Amino acid sequence: MFLTAIITVIFFTVFVQGMTIRPLVELLAVKRKKETKRSINEEIHTQFLDHLLTGIEDICGHYGHHHWKDKLNRFNKTYVKKWLIAGERSNEPQLISFYNKLERKQAMMLVESGSAARLPSLVSTASLQNMQQTEPAQRRAIPSISKTREEEIRKILRANLQKTRQRLRSYSRHDLFDPFEDNLSEVRFRRQRVEMERRMSHYLTVPAKRQETPSVRKVWFEPEHKVFTYDDNSESTGGGATRQKPRPPDAVDLVDESSRGTNQSAAEGDESEKLKPSRCLSDPGPITEEEQGDEAFLS
Amino acid sequence: MGTLQSSQGHSEYTDLAEKTGFSFEQIGVLHKRFKQLSHNEDILRRNHFSEIPDLACNPIRAQIIEAFFDRRNFSQGEAGRVDEIGFEEFLVVMSHFRPPSQRMTEEQRENVRREKLRFLFNMHDTDNDGTITLEEYRHVVEELLSRSGALGKETAKSIADAAMLEVASVSVGHMEPDEFYEGITFEHFLKLLDGFEIESKMSIRFLNMDTTTLCK
Numbered sequence: 001m002f003l004t005a006i007i008t009v010i011f012f013t014v015f016v017q018g019m020t021i022r023p024l025v026e027l028l029a030v031k032r033k034k035e036t037k038r039s040i041n042e043e044i045h046t047q048f049l050d051h052l053l054t055g056i057e058d059i060c061g062h063y064g065h066h067h068w069k070d071k072l073n074r075f076n077k078t079y080v081k082k083w084l085i086a087g088e089r090s091n092e093p094q095l096i097s098f099y100n101k102l103e104r105k106q107a108m109m110l111v112e113s114g115s116a117a118r119l120p121s122l123v124s125t126a127s128l129q130n131m132q133q134t135e136p137a138q139r140r141a142i143p144s145i146s147k148t149r150e151e152e153i154r155k156i157l158r159a160n161l162q163k164t165r166q167r168l169r170s171y172s173r174h175d176l177f178d179p180f181e182d183n184l185s186e187v188r189f190r191r192q193r194v195e196m197e198r199r200m201s202h203y204l205t206v207p208a209k210r211q212e213t214p215s216v217r218k219v220w221f222e223p224e225h226k227v228f229t230y231d232d233n234s235e236s237t238g239g240g241a242t243r244q245k246p247r248p249p250d251a252v253d254l255v256d257e258s259s260r261g262t263n264q265s266a267a268e269g270d271e272s273e274k275l276k277p278s279r280c281l282s283d284p285g286p287i288t289e290e291e292q293g294d295e296a297f298l299s
Numbered sequence: 300m301g302t303l304q305s306s307q308g309h310s311e312y313t314d315l316a317e318k319t320g321f322s323f324e325q326i327g328v329l330h331k332r333f334k335q336l337s338h339n340e341d342i343l344r345r346n347h348f349s350e351i352p353d354l355a356c357n358p359i360r361a362q363i364i365e366a367f368f369d370r371r372n373f374s375q376g377e378a379g380r381v382d383e384i385g386f387e388e389f390l391v392v393m394s395h396f397r398p399p400s401q402r403m404t405e406e407q408r409e410n411v412r413r414e415k416l417r418f419l420f421n422m423h424d425t426d427n428d429g430t431i432t433l434e435e436y437r438h439v440v441e442e443l444l445s446r447s448g449a450l451g452k453e454t455a456k457s458i459a460d461a462a463m464l465e466v467a468s469v470s471v472g473h474m475e476p477d478e479f480y481e482g483i484t485f486e487h488f489l490k491l492l493d494g495f496e497i498e499s500k501m502s503i504r505f506l507n508m509d510t511t512t513l514c515k
Contacts, residue, residue, distance in 0.1 A: 040462050041491055045419075047443055048359065049501055052422075055363040056396055057503060058353040061332050064503055067353075074356070093444055099458050 043098050315387065319394035329393060333386050342383040343367075358445050362422050367392050371421045378427050398502035408498060413489070415501045420488050430482030433463055466491050 025032070038046075054066040089097075312326050321329070336351070337343045348354065348364045357363070370377045372395070373388050381388075395418045399411050423431045423439055437459040444455050463483075470487040483491070 039465055040458065041465055042495060044440060044443065044458075044462060045492060045495065046500075048419075048439070049497075051357055051359045051443070052363060053396070053501065053503060055354055055357045055360060056393075058351055058357070059332075059336075059348065059363075060329065060393070060503070061335070062503070066503070095440075095444060095458065096454055099454075099461070 038098075040099060040102060043095060047095055315390055318387075319390050320397060321390065321394065326390065329390060330386060333389055342385055343389060344383050359442050362425075362439075362442065365425070366418070366422050369421055371427070372418060396501060396503045398504060399498045412498045415497050416489055416492060417485070419497075419501075420485055430484050431488070432482040433459065436463060436483070 050066065050070070054070040057064045057067045312323050315321070315326055316323060319326075333343065336347050338347075345364055345368065348360075348367070354360050354363075365380075366372060367384060367389070368381050370379050370381055372392050395415060399408060403411070420431070423435055425435060425438075437456055440459045440462070441452065441455045466483050466487060470483075470490050
């Protein structure tokens with residue numbers, strides 16, 4: 001009898017209440033908390049306010065909320081974080097970790113969206129800074145940009161690898177292995193990695209000439225979708241690491257010019273691929289289309 | 300202590316209460332604290348503030364202390380710094396941190412929000428020119444991060460730059476690459492922190508302050 005009661009209560013709480021809570025909240029028009037999509041200014045000011053209010057409380061002598069919160073934070077920082085978080089991150093202040101997270105998110109969005117309109121507002125903050133600041137500041141800002149950019153690029157590459165690994169795992173049971181095709185696609189895969197990295201390093205060194213970059217990004221958007229073959233992670237990372245030759249700028253210009261021509265077909269190929277990635281393995285159509293584009297890159 | 304308080308009478312508190320909106324008990328408690336900080340004098344100086352032990356661990360203590368001596372926070376329209384303040388000014392500065400009352404019209408709430416943001420703006424704008432320049436904002440971020448030690452000025456700079464850019468994009472819209480964004484004016488600042496609900500965040504509950512904890 002007791003057992004039945006327990007089971008009934010659990011079921012009721014989980015299923016009935018869980019399913020009806022959202023309609024109820026909407027029905028009763030409960031005021032909801034704003035979904036936090038914080039900007040960096042808000043983060044700065046939140047921290048600032050925290051410290052300010054703690055200071056005012058100290059001046060008043062009143063042991064209020066902020067006082068205890070601050071004490072707990074300090075304790076957290078000096079003892080708990082040191083012991084529980086490994087390595088470098090144990091000293092990272094909140095603002096910097098937030099900033100890093102934000103940069104990473106922006107880098108991800110760059111990779112995934114590839115829309116030209118995003119560029120000015122988002123990632124080329126560094127390059128925009130270059131333009132907005134005066135000359136000596138420019139020289140100063142460049143070394144710091146390359147550090148953050150480097151980190152970002154590492155994250156983008158890692159993210160790409162992870163994505164491909166995921167995709168690969170999900171396809172491993174379904175794809176039909178054609179040994180000849182495998183070799184080809186492996187080679188293509190490696191080539192694309194190299195291309196991507198080359199283009200990344202070019203993107204780094206050239207301060208944002210905005211007309212150029214949209215096409216660059218449209219261009220290297222494709223390699224992401226082409227990676228349908230089996231996992232070759234160690235090989236790919238090894239390949240990527242060893243082949244980091246920087247390319248002269250005009251070569252990339254040429255690439256951009258030619259890519260604009262193939263952009264139409266490439267863009268369409270992209271769209272269809274986004275929707276039906278599983279088709280591409282067995283379907284030779286889109287691949288051959290992109291092969292032309294790919295060769296255009298390399299020439 | 301109790302007799303001292305009752306002998307002062309409520310008459311001088313009435314106009315203070317009217318001006319700042321505190322209740323009599325709150326004013327009494329704060330007065331006691333004032334006396335404690337200033338060692339029973341009538342005026343408070345900067346070195347009195349530096350004697351508070353807890354304030355020493357605060358990364359922005361210099362700015363907080365400056366805010367008390369900034370004439371812009373005392374009344375509208377004046378500028379400059381003073382070196383000593385009396386109880387009235389102390390109370391006025393404290394009144395910026397009162398929580399908004401439950402029943403307030405939209406307009407009053409807007410006024411309260413403006414006032415609080417004005418206080419914050421004055422804290423950031425140290426040279427009284429009406430705008431927060433990039434340098435000043437950088438200074439703010441550096442102070443905030445000053446506890447972290449060796450993380451370098453460059454990170455602070457890049458954070459400040461990113462923040463400025465965001466303000467620029469929010470208030471001015473799309474900017475040409477050659478245009479230089481001079482500084483954040485108060486209007487931009489208002490717009491920036493619009494969704495921040497500052498009237499509830501920037502408030503200390505003075506009501507529940509009891510006198511026993513004040514001995515330090």
